[in-house]
Structures are given as structure tokens and as C-alpha cells.
Amino acid sequence: MFARRLFDFPSVGWQHQFADLERMSRQMDRLTQAVTGRPGMNWLSARVFPAVNLTEDKDKYYVRAELPGIKADALNIQIVGRNLTITGERTIPSEGENIRYHRKEREAGKFSRVIGMPGDIDADQVNAQMVNGMLTVAIAKSEASKPKQITVS
Incomplete structure (x- = not known):
């Protein structure tokens, strides 16, 4: 009985609260676009570039980074x-002076x-390769960090 009362929201008021939140979100999006020139609040989200995966096997760590359009010598x-x-x-x-963006997610910069x-x-055994915009860095584990098999006598 208590659980029924706990989750028994009035349907009109509950829907109305979310409608207010949606309206406020749209107003914040318009304000953000007016101030930053970007639609929505994308400028607040953390953008991490490049995206990486870190894996390992018995002997090495591997870092793979997506770097489309970037040359290895850069x-x-x-x-x-x-x-x-x-x-x-x-x-x-540059896409030109008279361009108006509707969505801009690709950023330039350092x-x-x-x-x-x-x-x-x-650190003396590191190898890096760039193939089709995918950087792979293979880093040897130190002998001290590699697993050692111990036999029981």
C-alpha cells in the first residue's frame, strides 16, 4: 500500500512539470545560440579528442587513437x-564567409x-604507426610488471 502511494503521481501535474522543463530547455538553447553562435548547449559538453582505446596483452600496452585527417608528421x-x-x-x-551552420560538431585547434x-x-621500446587516420602506439611492459609463473614444489 505504501509503495502505491509513493508512486501515485497526479498525471496532469507530473506531465506539466516535464513540459515546464522542456520549455526552459528550449529557452536555454535559444539563449546559448544567441550568445555563442552555436545551437544548443553543445559548448558545455566535454569534447575529448582524440578518442582512444587502451588495451594490453602479456608483453605490451596498446593505445589506439582516432585521428582522421591528421598527418603522422604533425x-x-x-x-x-x-x-x-x-x-x-x-x-x-574554411567553408566560406557566408556560411550559416545548423550543426557544428567538428572543432579545429590544438x-x-x-x-x-x-x-x-x-620507454625504450615504443613503436608508433599511423594507418588511415588510426594511430597505434605499442609500449613494451617493463620486465618487473610482466606476470611471472611460479612453480610449486
Whole structure:
């Protein structure tokens, strides 16, 4: 009986509350577009570029980063301690002066990602390759961080 009362909302008032929230959201979107020139509140969302995956096997960690349109020689890749840093700049050609955007999600500018490795690494054994906009960095694990098989006698 208590659960029934707890979730027994009046249907008109409940729907009306969400209608008010939707109306306020539309007003905030219009205000944001007037101030920033971008539709909606996209400027508040965190954009992380490039998107990366970090995986491992027995001997290495692998960082794969999506970098479409960026040339390999425009990247700066460094290892410091247990961190891999990928830095570069993404440029997007101008689409003209008289263009009005309806949606703009592709951003240009400098970027930097620092990816922490979950274990110790051998910074002298790092290999990076760029194929079709996909950067793959293979980082050897240090001998101390590799699993050791222990036999029981």
C-alpha cells in the first residue's frame, strides 16, 4: 500500500512539470545560440579528442587513437614516466564567409591527450604507426610488471 502511494503521481501535474522543463530547455538553447553562435548547449559538453582505446596483452600496452585527417608528421608523441602524451593540431578548411551552420560538431585547434599506463613500461621500446587516420602506439611492459609463473614444489 505504501509503495502505491509513493508512486501515485497526479498525471496532469507530473506531465506539466516535464513540459515546464522542456520549455526552459528550449529557452536555454535559444539563449546559448544567441550568445555563442552555436545551437544548443553543445559548448558545455566535454569534447575529448582524440578518442582512444587502451588495451594490453602479456608483453605490451596498446593505445589506439582516432585521428582522421591528421598527418603522422604533425603529431608529437612522448613518454614521461608511465604516461603517454599525444599532441597535435587539427585544422578544418574554411567553408566560406557566408556560411550559416545548423550543426557544428567538428572543432579545429590544438589538442593534447595524456594517457596513463596501468603498469610500469619500458620507454625504450615504443613503436608508433599511423594507418588511415588510426594511430597505434605499442609500449613494451617493463620486465618487473610482466606476470611471472611460479612453480610449486
